[in-house]
Amino acid sequence: xxxxxxxxxxxxxxxxxxxxxxxxxxxxxxxxxxxxxxxxxxxxxxxxxxxxxxxxxxxxxxxxxxxxxxxxxxxxxxxxxxxxxxxxxxxxxxxxxxxxxxxxxxxxxxxxxxxxxxxxxxxxxxxxxxxxxxxxxxxxxxxxxxxxxxxxxxxxxxxxxxxxxxxxxxxxxxxxxxxxxxxxxxxxxxxxxxxxxxxxxxxxxxxxxxxx
Amino acid sequence: xxxxxxxxxxxxxxxxxxxxxxxxxxxxxxxxxxxxxxxxxxxxxxxxxxxxxxxxxxxxxxxxxxxxxxxxxxxxxxxxxxxxxxxxxxxxxxxxxxxxxxxxxxxxxxxxxxxxxxxxxxxxxxxxxxxxxxxxxxxxxxxxxxxxxxxxxxxxxxxxxxxxxxxxxxxxxxxxxxxxxxxxxxxxxxxxxxxxxxxxxxxxxxxxxxxx
Numbered sequence: 001x002x003x004x005x006x007x008x009x010x011x012x013x014x015x016x017x018x019x020x021x022x023x024x025x026x027x028x029x030x031x032x033x034x035x036x037x038x039x040x041x042x043x044x045x046x047x048x049x050x051x052x053x054x055x056x057x058x059x060x061x062x063x064x065x066x067x068x069x070x071x072x073x074x075x076x077x078x079x080x081x082x083x084x085x086x087x088x089x090x091x092x093x094x095x096x097x098x099x100x101x102x103x104x105x106x107x108x109x110x111x112x113x114x115x116x117x118x119x120x121x122x123x124x125x126x127x128x129x130x131x132x133x134x135x136x137x138x139x140x141x142x143x144x145x146x147x148x149x150x151x152x153x154x155x156x157x158x159x160x161x162x163x164x165x166x167x168x169x170x171x172x173x174x175x176x177x178x179x180x181x182x183x184x185x186x187x188x189x190x191x192x193x194x195x196x197x198x199x200x201x202x203x204x205x206x207x208x209x210x211x212x
Numbered sequence: 213x214x215x216x217x218x219x220x221x222x223x224x225x226x227x228x229x230x231x232x233x234x235x236x237x238x239x240x241x242x243x244x245x246x247x248x249x250x251x252x253x254x255x256x257x258x259x260x261x262x263x264x265x266x267x268x269x270x271x272x273x274x275x276x277x278x279x280x281x282x283x284x285x286x287x288x289x290x291x292x293x294x295x296x297x298x299x300x301x302x303x304x305x306x307x308x309x310x311x312x313x314x315x316x317x318x319x320x321x322x323x324x325x326x327x328x329x330x331x332x333x334x335x336x337x338x339x340x341x342x343x344x345x346x347x348x349x350x351x352x353x354x355x356x357x358x359x360x361x362x363x364x365x366x367x368x369x370x371x372x373x374x375x376x377x378x379x380x381x382x383x384x385x386x387x388x389x390x391x392x393x394x395x396x397x398x399x400x401x402x403x404x405x406x407x408x409x410x411x412x413x414x415x416x417x418x419x420x421x422x423x424x
Contacts (some may be wrong), residue, residue: 014412014415015409024366078414079264079414079418092309093308094306096305097304097305097308098406144356164344171416172417188417190409194313196231196319198296198319199226199319200227201384202359203290205291205383
């Protein structure tokens with residue numbers, strides 16, 4: 001089959017579908033149809049069918065999708081057939097919360113390094129890891145074969161951390177610092193923006209939106 | 213003018229535009245055009261023009277948008293002309309990180325209450341607030357006129373917290389617990405999903421995506 005370009009909006013929904021399918025699997029459902037996936041995912045069935053069609057033809061019309069093979073298929077597409085190696089840069093309250101997040105492992109993510117600039121934090125044991133000096137970032141990235149970096153340093157430090165990560169070969173960054181990172185082409189950044197999420201909620205609260 | 217329905221994908225970009233415009237304003241730019249906004253926001257100019265057109269006609273062709281009036285316009289649309297009153301339910305590491313986040317105030321959000329179930333945490337002073345007993349959630353929501361609730365309790369407790377928030381009149385919830393909340397129609401939930409964000413990054417790392 002010819003290579004298909006999966007639209008970014010579809011990519012954004014794939015983790016959600018995967019989560020729904022894992023849920024279906026734990027409830028011992030061998031097959032799900034697009035209506036059921038849509039219900040769990042809070043979208044509509046046509047959207048589900050369209051999104052999944054980008055990944056190939058593997059549902060059966062009138063029956064649905066085999067749950068286990070769709071999980072395998074989505075995992076492969078998301079590059080989760082083995083754990084992704086994640087470094088958390090910045091061991092403040094947020095970095096610490098993320099490091100302790102139980103949901104990473106079951107979603108294909110493995111935190112392999114935690115770094116900070118604060119001498120008071122360097123050397124702290126966190127689970128099987130030790131907080132390492134951000135000065136040795138390049139060495140840690142290489143040693144641990146880090147694939148994804150999570151930036152949880154203060155805003156003022158985020159760009160220089162990103163520059164060093166990119167120079168060290170990192171091509172995927174999740175940024176929690178409230179600053180827009182400049183990265184070269186080929187490096188993917190996802191920006192966490194909690195205040196922005198709350199603003200979106202605010203929009204929905206606001207009657208002004210219907211009085212344009 | 214007839215009421216216009218703003219598409220959800222546009223709503224999602226409005227906080228980003230607002231942030232870019234505030235940035236332009238701090239750089240003393242009185243006017244910006246759609247190309248400049250697009251550059252700052254990492255999107256394209258046609259998208260910017262289309263998104264902003266849903267909010268009414270106020271750019272000048274060939275010149276651009278008056279920064280201050282567009283900020284005012286977007287803020288009004290996002291319901292940010294006065295601060296939104298936010299409660300954080302769950303004062304663990306994540307709740308604590310969010311409570312301490314400096315960026316809320318400048319983005320129109322004001323944390324007015326922090327709650328937890330742990331007797332060891334209840335009574336702790338956090339800035340001008342005190343961690344309050346989750347048992348008194350309904351009273352706190354009413355007293356503080358909370359508009360947006362942020363759920364940072366463990367997954368097992370999230371649904372019951374959400375039920376109580378909804379019963380207390382809350383219509384906007386940001387959920388950080390890794391569980392899909394069931395809420396009645398008219399209540400807006402935004403689901404934070406860090407593992408999902410990392411999976412999206414993983415997709416971009418993965419060569420499989422071009423070999424569908």
